Structures are given as C-alpha cells and as structure tokens.
Amino acid sequence: MNNIRENIRIITENISDACCKCGRENDVELMAVTKTVPPERVNAVFESGVRILGENRVQEFMSKKDSYALDEYKTLSPQVHFIGHLQTNKVKYIINDVDMIQSVDSLKLAQEINRLAAVHNKVMDVLCEVNIGGEDSKSGVLPTQLGELLGQLESLENIRVKGLMTIPPPVDSDIYFGRMSELFNNMKNKYGAEMDILSMGMTHDYVTAVKYGSTIVRVGTGIFGSRDYSRT
Ligand SMILES: *Cc1c(COP(=O)(O)O)cnc(C)c1O
Numbered sequence: 001m002n003n004i005r006e007n008i009r010i011i012t013e014n015i016s017d018a019c020c021k022c023g024r025e026n027d028v029e030l031m032a033v034t035k036t037v038p039p040e041r042v043n044a045v046f047e048s049g050v051r052i053l054g055e056n057r058v059q060e061f062m063s064k065k066d067s068y069a070l071d072e073y074k075t076l077s078p079q080v081h082f083i084g085h086l087q088t089n090k091v092k093y094i095i096n097d098v099d100m101i102q103s104v105d106s107l108k109l110a111q112e113i114n115r116l117a118a119v120h121n122k123v124m125d126v127l128c129e130v131n132i133g134g135e136d137s138k139s140g141v142l143p144t145q146l147g148e149l150l151g152q153l154e155s156l157e158n159i160r161v162k163g164l165m166t167i168p169p170p171v172d173s174d175i176y177f178g179r180m181s182e183l184f185n186n187m188k189n190k191y192g193a194e195m196d197i198l199s200m201g202m203t204h205d206y207v208t209a210v211k212y213g214s215t216i217v218r219v220g221t222g223i224f225g226s227r228d229y230s231r232t
Contacts, residue, residue: 004041007223008032008048011206015217018210028210031081033202033220035060036227039067045223046073054102054218056084058093065097083165083199083218085139088112095120102127102165102199105141107152110159117158125162127199128153130183132176133169140166143183150191163197163215173205177212184213 011030019026032045033054042053046069053068055061061082070078079099086094086103094101095116104110104126117124128149131140141149146164153161164184168176180200188195201209203222210217221227 003225004044004223005048008045008050011219011222012049014207015210018207022211024210024213027215029216031083031199031216031218032223033083033218034064034224035084035220037220037224039064041224043067043069046078050223051078052216053078053080054083054220055080055094055098056082058084058086058090061097062093081216091116095124100125100127100162103129103139104153104159105129105131105139105149107149110149110153110156114156114158122158124159126153126159127163127165127197128161130164130166130180132166132180132183135169138167143179146183146187147190150187154191160194161191163192163195163199165199167202168200168205170204173208174212177201177205177209177214181212 015028016026019028029052030050031052031054032050034042035056080097081100081102082094082098083102086101086109088109091112101113101124113124113126128146129140130146131138131142134142150161166180177200184198197215198213199216199218200214201217203219206217206219
C-alpha cells in the first residue's frame with residue numbers, strides 16, 4: 001500500500017504546482033477511480049486524504065461497497081461519485097449509496113434520478129457529461145445540445161446540477177479542455193446558480209486539466225497502478 005500513498009503524494013504535489021503556475025487558488029479535489037481495484041487497496045486511499053471515490057460500474061460497485069471503509073472514516077466524510085455510463089433502469093441500485101452522479105447525459109436519465117431521489121426524500125447532486133470531442137465512441141451530450149438539457153433540468157426539483165464532466169479525446173487536450181472551460185463559464189452564467197464543479201483530467205492529462213480550471217481530477221492508474229482487466 002506504500003506505493004498508493006506515495007503516488008497520491010506526488011499527484012497532490014503536481015496539482016498544487018500546476019495551480020501555482022497558473023496563479024489559481026488550489027481548490028482542486030483528487031478523486032480515486034476504483035474500477036477493477038480490490039476494496040482493500042481502495043481503502044488505502046482514505047488514509048492518504050483522498051475524499052472522493054469514483055465508481056464506473058453498477059455491478060462492481062454493488063459487490064464492493066460493503067467492503068469499503070467508508071464508515072470508519074465517516075468524520076472525514078469520504079464521498080462516492082458515480083462516473084460511468086448509467087442506464088436508466090439501474091439508477092435504483094445506486095440512488096442511496098452515491099453522493100453525486102457525474103454522468104447525466106439525457107433528460108430521461110435525469111428524470112429517473114429525480115423520481116427516485118424524491119422517493120428517497122433526497123436531492124441528488126449531478127453533473128452533465130459533455131462529449132466535448134463529439135466522438136461516436138463516447139457518451140455525453142454534445143456541446144450544442146447542452147443548453148437545452150440544462151434548461152430542461154431546471155424544473156426537476158430533486159436533482160441539483162453542480163456542473164459539468166468530460167472525457168476529452170486523447171490528443172490535443174489543450175484544445176478540448178479550453179473548449180470545456182469556455183462552455184462551463186457560458187453555462188454557469190445562464191443556468192448556473194449552483195454550478196461550481198468542472199470534472200476533467202485523468203492520469204495522463206490531469207495537470208493540463210488543472211490549467212484549464214478543472215475542480216475534480218479523476219485518477220485511476222496514477223494512484224493504483226495499471227488495471228487488471230482479467231478481473232472484470
Ligand atoms: C477510468 C476512468 C478514469 C481514470 O482513468 P485513468 O487513466 O486510469 O486515470 C477517469 N474517468 C472516468 C470516467 C473513467 O472511466
């Protein structure tokens with residue numbers, strides 16, 4: 001587990017250096033992305049001060065969540081954010097166990113989250129996922145359709161739109177993070193009383209993302225090492 005601690009230390013330092021270099025206040029949170037990582041290794045991140053877990057897959061999360069030491073660190077309030085593609089018929093499995101859903105990309109999905117949040121007497125924080133590169137392989141709403149979706153979400157009382165999330169194309173990250181940053185500021189002005197989260201940047205590009213205003217970087221490999229896909 002020593003390597004996890006050391007990895008987190010280095011990433012935290014890189015984030016803080018990146019903030020310094022562009023003269024922004026360091027309000028960046030580091031999320032540990034847990035896909036394929038066994039719970040014992042996931043638990044090691046809480047000791048190193050990481051306060052957000054990122055979950056991609058409903059089934060995997062369901063099978064691991066009871067082994068997470070979330071209660072033990074309750075005073076430090078670790079959060080769980082859902083970041084993977086979410087099917088409408090699976091919202092019911094996670095509605096009570098996550099603090100935020102970062103992957104809202106349709107009205108239909110938002111309506112189901114809203115409906116179930118109301119049933120459970122809560123308001124769910126969500127981010128809209130934007131397909132900033134317009135790639136066929138990725139989910140997310142297209143930049144040109146984002147305004148319409150955000151407008152529709154305003155009437156849903158049991159969800160609170162806290163900002164935007166993206167996974168940009170693997171190349172030209174400066175261009176896409178720059179576009180995201182611009183889009184975020186525009187949308188914030190129009191719809192965004194409560195929009196203060198821009199979730200972007202992964203292991204290979206989080207430093208660049210910080211330069212463009214990311215407030216949550218989502219790091220998997222950089223913390224836990226390369227993923228063992230034979231487990232999934
Ligand atoms: C896997 C994943 C990450 C982390 O990717 P790494 O390259 O391992 O840091 C971040 N965000 C999402 C949505 C992911 O699926």
